Amino acid sequence: MPKISKKNPLPPCPVTPNCIRTSEQFGAGIEKVYEAFIKIFDNEAYRWEVVDPKRIELHAVYRIPVFGFKDDVDVIMEEDGGTTTVFIRSASRVGAYDLGVNHRRVKRILKKAASKI
Template sequence: MAKKRQNHPLPPCPATPNCVRTSHDFKAGMEKVFEKLTHIFEDEAHSFKVIDPKRIEIHAVYRIPIFHFKDDVDVIIEESGSKTTVYIRSASRLGAYDLGVNRRRVKRILRKLNSKISD
């Protein structure tokens, strides 16, 4: 589903398995991708804010229900020609292991985004 890029604008993940960073291209305009992504964050995230509306940089916070740990999700959306690239990074704030939560979250966000764009 996602392609890794060497020019990824988000910080690399640490050597621990509690972080995932990837990107995915969509055949849709940046405005549509941004709109659909904000709907996903409104439904799922504890909170989110648009950091830079020109570059379209978003920061969302997810809270793990049982332990109330917080995870950070950062997204940068860039448009190039007929494609829009979503760069995404999800990382736990505490601990070295997340039992795959961040990886599943990123896959779910990208799958939902793809589905919403296809509608």
């Protein structure tokens, strides 16, 4: 089993407030956490894909309903001893401000994942 990264492997956010990058640990194996995120993305995301199945890396695109702007959500999962760390980043593609949309989205995704695990 690979060791959990000390640092978040996702790209850092720009200085503009239209991005959030964080991590959260779940007391479950990676398979269960992966299944929870797949269900969430199936229900919410405009589209999503597995970027790297060996690393458990996912990419989802969310579309803002009114204007149709697209936001990118990237997730990398790592397991160590039955605990899975989820690294997540949500960022707007355009504009410098998102009115807190990305922060709320990540908070909602992590809350839903916790309830499914």
